[in-house]
Amino acid sequence: MTQRTAMPERGPGRVRCHVCGTRWSVRPRAPGRRGDEVEACPGCEAPLRLAPALDEGTARGLVLLAAGFAEERRHHGTVGRYLAEFTRSEHEVDRLLALAASIDYDAWAADNARRLARRDDARVRAVSRFLPRLAGLADSGALTEALKLPAARLKRRYRAEHAHHLAVFARRTTRA
Numbered sequence: 001m002t003q004r005t006a007m008p009e010r011g012p013g014r015v016r017c018h019v020c021g022t023r024w025s026v027r028p029r030a031p032g033r034r035g036d037e038v039e040a041c042p043g044c045e046a047p048l049r050l051a052p053a054l055d056e057g058t059a060r061g062l063v064l065l066a067a068g069f070a071e072e073r074r075h076h077g078t079v080g081r082y083l084a085e086f087t088r089s090e091h092e093v094d095r096l097l098a099l100a101a102s103i104d105y106d107a108w109a110a111d112n113a114r115r116l117a118r119r120d121d122a123r124v125r126a127v128s129r130f131l132p133r134l135a136g137l138a139d140s141g142a143l144t145e146a147l148k149l150p151a152a153r154l155k156r157r158y159r160a161e162h163a164h165h166l167a168v169f170a171r172r173t174t175r176a
């Protein structure tokens with residue numbers, strides 16, 4: 001199965017599995033059903049995960065975290081957890097890493113300066129102070145290095161999970 005961009009088109013209650021591509025309707029939550037119960041794909045049993053926002057903002061959060069920016073650490077913990085939160089597949093991990101690698105730090109600094117000129121914001125100020133150090137880490141390759149191991153680990157996990165769910169999918173299709 002080829003892995004395309006895993007964007008589930010979510011109509012009213014309709015979702016698309018990011019592993020096997022099955023579309024189904026999410027049931028309305030029955031009263032008494034536990035809130036943390038995860039909807040699973042009827043084709044392969046993969047837990048439903050909606051498409052994460054893979055954009056420059058997400059990539060900026062990732063590099064801030066990788067460089068040890070305090071607020072990001074408090075919110076997201078580790079790089080591994082952050083990557084797992086914002087991706088669902090090996091392909092999405094690669095896309096997020098590519099976004100992180102293509103960050104324009106001068107544009108980011110100019111962005112922040114414009115925002116601060118409009119309205120003071122403690123976080124934007126703190127990020128601005130941190131940016132020179134962050135750009136230095138990006139230049140030296142230290143940032144890429146810090147992302148490498150957690151990304152490889154997560155991609156291994158995704159590969160195993162997807163193989164498992166695709167095997168479930170194959171068993172069900174042959175039985176049907």
Ligand SMILES: [Zn+2]
Binds near residue numbers: 017019020021041046
């Ligand atoms: Zn599925």
